[in-house]
Amino acid sequence: VATDIDGQNASLRLIVNVTDVNDNRPQFHPTGHRTVRVRESDPAGNCPVQLSATDPDSGENGRVIFELDPHQPDLAAVDANFRVSPSSGFICLRRSLDYETKEIFELSVIARNPTPIRGDPGAGGAGSRLATATVTVLVVDENDEAPQLQLDYLDGTAEVTENDRRGHTLAALQATDRDRGDNGRVSCQIDQPDLRDVFELLPTAGSASAGASSGQPQRWRFYLGTRDGGPGLDREAHLKLGPTAAHREAVRLN
Numbered sequence: 001v002a003t004d005i006d007g008q009n010a011s012l013r014l015i016v017n018v019t020d021v022n023d024n025r026p027q028f029h030p031t032g033h034r035t036v037r038v039r040e041s042d043p044a045g046n047c048p049v050q051l052s053a054t055d056p057d058s059g060e061n062g063r064v065i066f067e068l069d070p071h072q073p074d075l076a077a078v079d080a081n082f083r084v085s086p087s088s089g090f091i092c093l094r095r096s097l098d099y100e101t102k103e104i105f106e107l108s109v110i111a112r113n114p115t116p117i118r119g120d121p122g123a124g125g126a127g128s129r130l131a132t133a134t135v136t137v138l139v140v141d142e143n144d145e146a147p148q149l150q151l152d153y154l155d156g157t158a159e160v161t162e163n164d165r166r167g168h169t170l171a172a173l174q175a176t177d178r179d180r181g182d183n184g185r186v187s188c189q190i191d192q193p194d195l196r197d198v199f200e201l202l203p204t205a206g207s208a209s210a211g212a213s214s215g216q217p218q219r220w221r222f223y224l225g226t227r228d229g230g231p232g233l234d235r236e237a238h239l240k241l242g243p244t245a246a247h248r249e250a251v252r253l254n
């Protein structure tokens with residue numbers, strides 16, 4: 001309001017528009033490190049964690065975009081297995097993880113504005129990176145590996161004659177399983193009860209031995225099964241043994 005010496009007033013209405021500048025950086029909530037566990041059976045598309053960040057600026061200056069930090073050391077493995085939703089902050093699986101390949105991932109995710117922050121060189125550039133969050137993903141082992149059974153002859157003949165004494169070693173077995181704990185603890189057995197009197201498995205030595213004298217030369221075929229401590233992933237092999245080397249054959253079945 002302006003007043004002259006005669007007391008006359010004149011007024012002028014001023015409207016001041018305050019233009020927001022992008023002077024605030026997003027902040028993750030909560031701040032700091034996150035750890036999540038992902039089972040290796042979890043399918044692609046599962047999103048085990050959602051990151052959250054806020055920015056007090058208005059409009060585009062306050063909009064937050066999430067993305068993988070392109071400068072993280074394990075980027076190739078992280079990018080092959082995870083994707084980050086730019087708008088929601090969900091971290092999702094591109095595919096099922098495999099504990100036997102990689103047990104742990106360290107992810108680095110950034111939150112930034114789509115517009116450059118004041119004083120920074122430009123949106124998306126290093127100067128506009130605003131906040132960083134790290135997430136450790138622990139892959140939880142499941143029983144997805146079947147036992148493997150390999151047969152190796154020890155004596156080079158695999159013949160069984162009536163002169164063989166009890167304890168004569170016929171073959172060495174190797175049973176392995178890539179899982180951990182009970183899921184990878186294997187046991188072997190001869191699956192035909194009637195042949196358990198003729199052959200025996202010595203679990204500690206990992207070998208198959210001839211039992212009592214066999215009588216007339218004949219040909220046996222006995223089945224070896226391997227099982228682990230988990231459900232439904234048995235493996236079976238069968239071993240043929242004969243009176244001559246020509247009959248010897250070991251076949252592994254999957």
Ligand SMILES: [Ca+2]
Binds near residue numbers: 022023025026055063
């Ligand atoms: Ca901002």
Ligand SMILES: [Ca+2]
Binds near residue numbers: 099101144145
């Ligand atoms: Ca696996």
Ligand SMILES: [Ca+2]
Binds near residue numbers: 100178
């Ligand atoms: Ca496994």
Ligand SMILES: [Ca+2]
Binds near residue numbers: 146183184228230
């Ligand atoms: Ca297993």
